[in-house]
Amino acid sequence: MYMAETAAAGTVDGTASTDGRIECAYCGRRFAERELLALHRGVEHAEELDEREREAFDAAYGDEEEELRHFRLKALLALMALYFLLLFAYSVFG
Ligand SMILES: [Zn+2]
Numbered sequence: 184m185y186m187a188e189t190a191a192a193g194t195v196d197g198t199a200s201t202d203g204r205i206e207c208a209y210c211g212r213r214f215a216e217r218e219l220l221a222l223h224r225g226v227e228h229a230e231e232l233d234e235r236e237r238e239a240f241d242a243a244y245g246d247e248e249e250e251l252r253h254f255r256l257k258a259l260l261a262l263m264a265l266y267f268l269l270l271f272a273y274s275v276f277g
Pocket of ligand 1: 207208209210211212223224227228
């Protein structure tokens with residue numbers, strides 16, 4: 184029982200290779216982070232996923248969306264700052 188669970192976990196999490204990267208159990212592509220592997224599985228192997236892999240993908244996808252939202256917000260703020268900086272520079276030196 185314990186052995187079977189270990190083998191199953193190895194399939195779900197991918198196989199850690201010698202350079203510390205995690206290998207996809209379906210196609211052998213390697214990823215630096217577990218979360219990236221989960222995203223890859225959800226996109227490339229969507230039909231083959233079991234319940235746990237699907238949950239891992241949903242969790243990773245949610246995190247990714249959150250990070251993307253933060254990035255877009257920061258990018259927007261940076262653009263606005265640049266805009267006002269240029270406007271200011273134009274009004275002073277222009
Ligand atoms: Zn793959």
